[in-house]
Amino acid sequence: MNTIRVRKKIYPYLYQTPSISLLIILMVIPMATVINYSFFDNVIMKKSPNFVGLSNYKEILTDNTFWISFYNTIYFTAASIFFHLIIGLAFALLLNYKSLNIIAKSILRVIYIVPWLFTATIVAIIWRLVLDPSGVINYILLSFEMIDERIEWLSSRDTALNTVTFINIWAGYPFYMVSLLAGLQGIPNELYEAAKIDGANLGQQFINITIPQLKPIIYTLILLDFIWTIQVFPLIWMTTGGGPIHSTEMLSTYTYKLAFSKYEFSLASTSAFLTFLLSLTVSIFYIKRQVNRTND
Amino acid sequence: MIKEDIKIRLLVYIGLLVGLIFTLFPVFWIFISSVKTNTEVFAYPPSFIPENFTLSAYFNIFNDEDKLRFFFNSYFIAIIVTILTLLISILSGYSFSRFDFKLKRILNLSIISTQTIPPITLLIPYFGIVVTFKIFDTYLALILTYLVFTIPYATLMMTSYFNTLPKELDDAVLMDGGSNFTALCRVIIPISLPGIVATCVYTFLLCWNEFLFALTLTKSYEMRTVPIGIQLLMGQHAYEWNEMMAMSIIGTIPILFLYLFAQKYFLAGLTSGSVKF
Numbered sequence: 001m002n003t004i005r006v007r008k009k010i011y012p013y014l015y016q017t018p019s020i021s022l023l024i025i026l027m028v029i030p031m032a033t034v035i036n037y038s039f040f041d042n043v044i045m046k047k048s049p050n051f052v053g054l055s056n057y058k059e060i061l062t063d064n065t066f067w068i069s070f071y072n073t074i075y076f077t078a079a080s081i082f083f084h085l086i087i088g089l090a091f092a093l094l095l096n097y098k099s100l101n102i103i104a105k106s107i108l109r110v111i112y113i114v115p116w117l118f119t120a121t122i123v124a125i126i127w128r129l130v131l132d133p134s135g136v137i138n139y140i141l142l143s144f145e146m147i148d149e150r151i152e153w154l155s156s157r158d159t160a161l162n163t164v165t166f167i168n169i170w171a172g173y174p175f176y177m178v179s180l181l182a183g184l185q186g187i188p189n190e191l192y193e194a195a196k197i198d199g200a201n202l203g204q205q206f207i208n209i210t211i212p213q214l215k216p217i218i219y220t221l222i223l224l225d226f227i228w229t230i231q232v233f234p235l236i237w238m239t240t241g242g243g244p245i246h247s248t249e250m251l252s253t254y255t256y257k258l259a260f261s262k263y264e265f266s267l268a269s270t271s272a273f274l275t276f277l278l279s280l281t282v283s284i285f286y287i288k289r290q291v292n293r294t295n296d
Numbered sequence: 297m298i299k300e301d302i303k304i305r306l307l308v309y310i311g312l313l314v315g316l317i318f319t320l321f322p323v324f325w326i327f328i329s330s331v332k333t334n335t336e337v338f339a340y341p342p343s344f345i346p347e348n349f350t351l352s353a354y355f356n357i358f359n360d361e362d363k364l365r366f367f368f369n370s371y372f373i374a375i376i377v378t379i380l381t382l383l384i385s386i387l388s389g390y391s392f393s394r395f396d397f398k399l400k401r402i403l404n405l406s407i408i409s410t411q412t413i414p415p416i417t418l419l420i421p422y423f424g425i426v427v428t429f430k431i432f433d434t435y436l437a438l439i440l441t442y443l444v445f446t447i448p449y450a451t452l453m454m455t456s457y458f459n460t461l462p463k464e465l466d467d468a469v470l471m472d473g474g475s476n477f478t479a480l481c482r483v484i485i486p487i488s489l490p491g492i493v494a495t496c497v498y499t500f501l502l503c504w505n506e507f508l509f510a511l512t513l514t515k516s517y518e519m520r521t522v523p524i525g526i527q528l529l530m531g532q533h534a535y536e537w538n539e540m541m542a543m544s545i546i547g548t549i550p551i552l553f554l555y556l557f558a559q560k561y562f563l564a565g566l567t568s569g570s571v572k573f
Binding site: 009013015016018020029043097100108111114115118119130135136231234237251252259265268269272273276283286 | 311
């Protein structure tokens, strides 16, 4: 009897053993390592690095480029989230329009998702071709006389940050669209009918029914999008590489260059850990939400 | 009232059209460029319909062993990671769904928090570890490190799927003298196929799209995956734009296929908000 009870206590942990051991090896140890690295000089390159306390933090936090990257990352993330939400919601509402033919609806739904199917590298390549100074976008804009001369979208300091942000908006809205569409379909029709009887117009219905009903989804989407967008790397790396003159430098490209172009692994660890802390500020809300949800 | 309806309908159609152009124009352009000659890709003014339609860019890729190797690597790594992730996350998810135990809350919490760690934070220690254990530039390095992102969400997905299945299913097996493990293998797994398929698709796509670790933890041409291969093509002195476009299209086909195949499972996973894409 006793052995059965002991066994019952051990069983759940047996099932968890593979995942726990992997997460310790792949997450706990590396996180401890990166924090440890940030307190030493020249790790990885030198056999016996010296403990230097907080001096790496001092160096990173007084580095102008770090703050430029920080600002760019926040700008890129905030603008992406804002437009993802607007465009995603707009497309979801269009596709949810009740008089739309059902076949047209399902075809359009697949088409609107297409940007999402491309990996970041391919998204970068597509837009590099289209936005080339002698490429098709400049040609179209010139033909319609919307611009006076060819614009160097990705290689001019004035336009580069907004251009990469635009590309990210293009690539990311389908995630919002799909989720919001699912949310819209879950809103009971009776709510709208009751509102109509009360004489509410479309705008009032949107503000008083649609938005409040979608609120939980929107909240989760924004949290997730923030966590992912703050990590942006391949898109920037493949379009501008952080240039020209740091105008599209993000925390991830800044960290990557410290490590793999300058071989300053300690400074890179410090910057990587600071990026983690930034992400953590928002992640906490996401984690709380998920924990509550799984415990329901 | 009828006039109002027509106005709305017109607005919807205009909106849909603008959306189509916004979404599809760049995609149309890569397709058009992939069937042009490289000289025509560079021509100004650009041609909207290729003058000399050619599939040579596609044939060049299929005849180039180096480029096919990128595809082999991507498929190989994604398939191995998917199998491992599935085995581990089914066990872990089953335990979360069916047992009550002391450390449940804390384990669940740490699995959820793993999802929020930026890859760049883990990159430098991984590089150090991979070099120390002499697995730099091997499949093993990529397979191992990808698991840190695939296992947490796969576990969450499997847990929430198992939670939808009644516990009486397990009880029936236990009454017959079977163990929980028999119940899992004989009853739960066979009826969880939709959840398993969704988990497989997500894992595969995550691996297929991964860039940062593939860039940093491999070095030789033979070890590169599709995203890095495309980047290498781009870095070469002469830009073979038509080939790059063709490769992008070939590289997107498995994703398109998986998406269409698993669309309905996708939505369920997405709305549960536990999925990283």
